[in-house]
Amino acid sequence: MNDFLFYVIASAVALLSLLAVTLPNLLHGAIALVGSFFATAAIYIMLQMEFLALAQIALYVGGIVVFMLIIILLTNDLGVDNSLSRVSAGRQAGKGVIIAGLIAALCIFFTSNPSKLLHDATRQAAPVSIDEIGIRLLSTSNGFIVPFEVISLLLLAALIGAVVLSRRENKTEEKEKP
Structure with missing residues (x-):
């Protein structure tokens, strides 16, 4: 049963990923991408990697996809077919x-x-607890808190830039109309 469920979820990931890049409407593509990320998190849960599944949902679905949806909704001509x-x-x-x-x-x-090399690396890997992962991620000396903050500032700057660009185009269109 587990193998069958894995193949069903893996097929869903492949189908939703394909839809995300082939749908002509950007909003529909972003929704398919959200589904793909959730299906990937389901695979992580099946592999008993709950922390990775939560990180997948929190970072990708909660952050990046919401960011992409905001950008898509701020662009002009949302209902227009964007296909080449x-x-x-x-x-x-x-x-x-x-x-x-x-x-x-x-x-x-x-x-x-x-x-x-891969065989030796996986043989030497020791089981790690959630506490150790949290300490490693949030450590200020050699952890990932500083790169995380830098990336969050970069995404914020990109979002502000998208808002400014979308508002500038709207103002120029209003001035051109008689």
């Missing part, structure tokens, strides 16, 4: 298929032939 022309879309799809095939081939190669 058929010729350039076909070229882009062809390039995407080639790149995805190369990445899939690399993944298959590395998972079928695990290197000695």
